[in-house]
Amino acid sequence: MPQWGGGWVPAAAPKPGVIPLQPLSLGDILGGAFASFRRYWKPLVGMMLAVQGIAILLVTLAVGIGVAVVFDRFSTVFDLPPGESAADEDVMALILAFVPAAVLLLLTVMVGAALISALGPAVIQEAVLGRHTTFGAVWRRCWSRLPSVLGTVLLAGLIAGAPMLLVYAIGIPLVIMSADGSGPPAGLFVLILGVLACLPVSVWLATRLSLAPAAAVCEGLGTVAALRRSSALVKDGWWRVFGITMLGYFVAMAVGYAIQMPFTFVGMAAFLPSMIDAGEPGGDPSMAIAGLGVYLLCIVVGGLVSGLFQFGFPPLVLALLYVDLRMRKENFAETLIAATLPTATATATATATAGAAAPTGPAPTAAAPTGPAPTGTPTGPTPPPADAPSPDQA
Numbered sequence: 001m002p003q004w005g006g007g008w009v010p011a012a013a014p015k016p017g018v019i020p021l022q023p024l025s026l027g028d029i030l031g032g033a034f035a036s037f038r039r040y041w042k043p044l045v046g047m048m049l050a051v052q053g054i055a056i057l058l059v060t061l062a063v064g065i066g067v068a069v070v071f072d073r074f075s076t077v078f079d080l081p082p083g084e085s086a087a088d089e090d091v092m093a094l095i096l097a098f099v100p101a102a103v104l105l106l107l108t109v110m111v112g113a114a115l116i117s118a119l120g121p122a123v124i125q126e127a128v129l130g131r132h133t134t135f136g137a138v139w140r141r142c143w144s145r146l147p148s149v150l151g152t153v154l155l156a157g158l159i160a161g162a163p164m165l166l167v168y169a170i171g172i173p174l175v176i177m178s179a180d181g182s183g184p185p186a187g188l189f190v191l192i193l194g195v196l197a198c199l200p201v202s203v204w205l206a207t208r209l210s211l212a213p214a215a216a217v218c219e220g221l222g223t224v225a226a227l228r229r230s231s232a233l234v235k236d237g238w239w240r241v242f243g244i245t246m247l248g249y250f251v252a253m254a255v256g257y258a259i260q261m262p263f264t265f266v267g268m269a270a271f272l273p274s275m276i277d278a279g280e281p282g283g284d285p286s287m288a289i290a291g292l293g294v295y296l297l298c299i300v301v302g303g304l305v306s307g308l309f310q311f312g313f314p315p316l317v318l319a320l321l322y323v324d325l326r327m328r329k330e331n332f333a334e335t336l337i338a339a340t341l342p343t344a345t346a347t348a349t350a351t352a353t354a355g356a357a358a359p360t361g362p363a364p365t366a367a368a369p370t371g372p373a374p375t376g377t378p379t380g381p382t383p384p385p386a387d388a389p390s391p392d393q394a
Contacts, residue, residue, distance in 0.1 A: 013333070016340045017130035023332040024324040029244060030251065033316040036127040037309070043138040044123060044312050050139070051115050055108035062101035070097040087103075114150035114213075118142040119216035120315025121322070128323060129340055145216055151223030152212035160206035163198035170194065207242045208234050213315075214322035233325040241321055248317030255313070256306035263302025265296035 013022035018035040020028065037044060076090045122141040126133040142149075171191030178187035211230035215221050221229060234241050274291025326332035 014340065017126075017128045019128060019323070020318065021128075021327070021336050021340075023328045023333075024320065026244060026247075029317060029320045029324060030248070032127070033248065033313060036123055037313060038207075040123050040127060040133065043133060043135045044119065045308055046135040047119050047138055047142065048116060048308050048312055051112045055112050058108055059105050062104045063098070066097040066101050070094050071354050110152065110154065111146070113145055114153045115142050115154055116311055117213040117315055118149040119219050119312070120317075120319040124214075124217060124316060124319035124323065128336060137303040141217070145220070146222065148216040148226060149213045152209075152216055152226050155223055155227060156206065156209040156212055156234055159209065160202050163205075164195070165200045167191065167194035167198050173315050173357060176366050190196050192295050203242075204238070207238060207245065210234070210241065210245060210318060211322045211325070214319045218322065224279060233322065233329065237325065237328075241325075243319060245314070245318065252310045252313040256310040260302040260306040263298045263305070267298030267302075270298070271295035 009089040014018040015021065018039065019032040024032070042159055070093055073090045073093055076087065099293040119138065119142055122138050122145075123133065125141075143149075168191075171187065171194050174187030175191055176187075178185050208231045209227055212223075216223070216226040219226075219229065271291040271294065274287040323332065327336075
């Protein structure tokens with residue numbers, strides 16, 4: 001459109017979904033993440049609740065089975081007369097009974113982290129184009145890409161954590177040896193120095209590999225290919241990716257804290273009066289217990305609600321960073337614009353068909369003329385007179 005004073009204002013980029021289809025600014029990324037959470041909160045919240053619910057159910061079931069197996073040994077370990085110690089076989093039986101529950105807890109945490117990491121890209125794929133999605137579609141998409149995303153999460157964690165693991169493997173024995181006098185006295189100093197030296201390396205590696213889940217979901221890549229893809233995309237923009245990622249986590253924590261505060265205030269409002277009443281002469285201690293129960297319930301509910309946003313928001317930011325880097329480096333915006341054209345064409349065709357197939361009444365009829373035809377206008381052939389001969393007699 002023309003601009004006053006001369007010149008032309010460039011046309012705005014199309015925005016079929018939550019972001020304009022052009023290289024994104026910081027505001028576009030954060031605004032798009034908030035818009036995605038607001039528009040697609042049902043599949044996002046449903047997916048996270050399903051993952052947490054299944055994990056809690058499995059771990060609770062494993063713990064219950066372990067308790068039932070060794071229930072008779074609890075008294076032989078924890079209910080002993082003064083001066084007696086538990087037998088080694090009883091202690092070992094208790095430990096072995098809960099090992100499966102611990103292993104299952106570790107597995108559910110890893111699988112849950114992978115599913116939530118895949119959740120952000122699965123939603124952003126539809127949010128960028130403004131398409132509707134459902135819980136079932138998101139679940140199937142995340143589940144189908146689970147092996148690759150789980151591999152990227154585990155392998156990226158091992159690669160990024162390798163420097164810190166090496167420091168701990170060397171530094172902790174030195175600290176223990178220096179504590180009992182069998183090693184150098186500077187063991188703690190060596191450990192702290194190693195942590196300070198290796199922590200930036202771990203952060204650099206984690207940032208380079210942070211977009212691997214998005215690549216695995218959006219491009220259907222395997223574990224190693226997704227890690228390489230992430231490294232290539234982040235290569236020339238590490239500081240920008242690191243800064244926006246950290247800001248996304250800070251925003252998630254701040255919003256989560258703001259969500260949890262009302263629940264905390266409600267719990268304190270129920271707990272403090274009951275404590276004051278129970279402390280007075282003739283007070284009822286059961287009121288204090290009830291107030292404490294309300295307080296704990298509010299804390300748990302507030303933590304669950306705030307945790308849904310704290311866990312769901314950062315993957316959306318990372319997925320939008322992935323889209324932004326592809327638009328900057330690969331002209332991905334043209335591909336997205338082309339993907340929106342079939343949708344727009346189908347919508348226009350459906351609208352036109354509906355308009356053509358929806359008559360509301362009979363077609364209007366032309367009114368009969370009420371006066372003589374205008375001069376020079378043909379009015380049809382003139383009938384012959386009654387005494388005129390027929391054509392056969394002519």
